[in-house]
Amino acid sequence: MSDLSNTPSADLPLLVFDGECRFCRATIERWREALGSQMRFAPYQEVGVRFPQIGEKAFRQAVHFVDAQGATSRGAEAVFRVMAYFGRKRWLLWMYTRLPLFAFLAESIYRLVAANRTPLSTIRRVWWGKDLQQPTYHISSALFLRLLGVVYLIAFVSLWVQIDGLIGDHGISPLANYQDALVQLFAQQSPPLMPAWNVPTLTWLNPHNGFLHVLCGAGTVLSLMLIAGVLPLPTLILLWVDYLSLFHAGQEFLSFQWDILLLETGFAAIFLAPFVVRSKFLADRHPPRLAIWLIGWILFRLMLESGAVKLTWSELSPIPVPNTWKSLTALNSHYWTQPLPMWTSWYMAKMPQWFQKLSVVFVLAVELGTPWLMCGPRMLRAIACGAITLLMLLIAATGNYNFFNLLTVVLALLLLDDKMWPRFLRQRIRGTDWPLLASHTRWRTVLLIPFAVFALLAGSGQVREALFPTYDAGTPLASQMHLTQFCLVNPTVCFGK
DSSP states (O other), rough: OEEESSOOOSSEEEEEEOOHHHHHHHHHHHHHHHHGGGSSEEEHHHGGOOOOTHHHHHHHOOOOOTTTTSSEEEEHHHHHHHHHHSOOOOOOOOOOOOHHHHHHHHHHHHHHHHHHHHHHHHHHHHHHOOOOOOOOOOHHHHHHHHHHHHHHHHHHHHHHTTHHHSSSSSSSOOOOHHHHHHHHHTSSSSSSSOOOHHHOGGGGGGOOOHHHHHHHHHHHHHHHHHHTTHHHEEEHHHHHHHHHHHHHTTTGGGOSSSHHHHHHHHHHTTSOOOOSSBGGGGGGGGOOOEEEEEHHHHHHHHHHHHHHHHGGGGGOOOOOOOOOOTOTTTTTHHHHHSSBHHHHHHHTTSHHHHHHHHHHHHHHHHHHHHHHTTTOOOOHHHHHHHHHHHHHHHHHHHHHOTTHHHHHHHHHHTOOOOOGHHHHHHOOOOOOOOSSSOOOOOHHHHHHHHHHHHHHHHHHHHHHHHHHHSOOOOHHHHHHOGGGGGTOOOOOOOOOO
């Protein structure tokens, strides 16, 4: 680092770049968005005369960072000092200043990138699109919460009209009898187990018809409140508690994959909701990005595990059985054996063999391919969203899986950032953003960060189990922490056989 203290400088640090370089301008725009008024940015064509010690050739070769005291650095060091200045990845600057080999490699990579800025700029524009700023999700998150309310509404209403016949006092499996049996079973354990902790449901207060109708009715009202944007945060908390209660009370009638998927999604959505009395749709503050990541992690696991288990389920069979997904013949019997066929299923089952095999290839390609596209830039995420939506529409058109297909499409919505939506929606965005690169300190962060770590570790174990079913990884993390009953992170496999 050289000393330019004799050069006039303002109180704020300055980053000098090549104003004629499209690659540099796009990168600077992202930093300018992140730092706002905390740092000045200027092309050397405008301020280079203030730094005769550097010279035009050096300015063209690398960016230069000038701190408030006039000390300057260039290249990779300048980049690391900017990042450290606004509190992001300070360890990179630490390694640069203390490890000569790391500094040499960093500068070599920087020179390689700087020498190929024009082709890299073209590639980045094709890859990311014209707008290279940090993506925001005002539109997707607002739609996600309201459509999640629609899913909750379907779940509660569809259960409400059946609940007496299923688990009511004179139903197929009366809840009161079921809970009495649980109390006796837990009392026999050593040490005795707490029923309310191991089976968390409000129906311990009252297992009879009237209270079951109260839970379904409350869930319906809360769903409508979420759709209308009324008290979204407390509403989501109450919805999750309500559906968790009915999930445990419902016994085998609510033991389907879409039920636990709704519970996991509903809990993660709590961190996404604005803490306001009335949500103003596109005028709400941007949700924490870690909360958006949590929703994406659910979708990633749902698709990848569903695809992986189709290819690996036969490995767990005690006797050799043919894997119809590997032989591309799974759909030959699927339309006849699925739980609730549609009238269209008969026609699909009559399609020629080449069509059935091509359909299997499409299913596997979407489920095994789109999770990795979700990790990519805007274009690939849009392709993933479209492919998942198409697959869900085709499944819904040929079979009845309750709200599963709609919920999966709702999850996929958060793959679309604001720049992917029509202009008339983007123009209505009035909400402010979280600091894009700096951290925020709201109370939910205290809960969000540890839960995100838990979701990552527990979900990773489930992905590994789906990919390598014969590998004994020990007791799952959720079971070790005695949290399985809350359905916070669940195996998201669907249609495995």
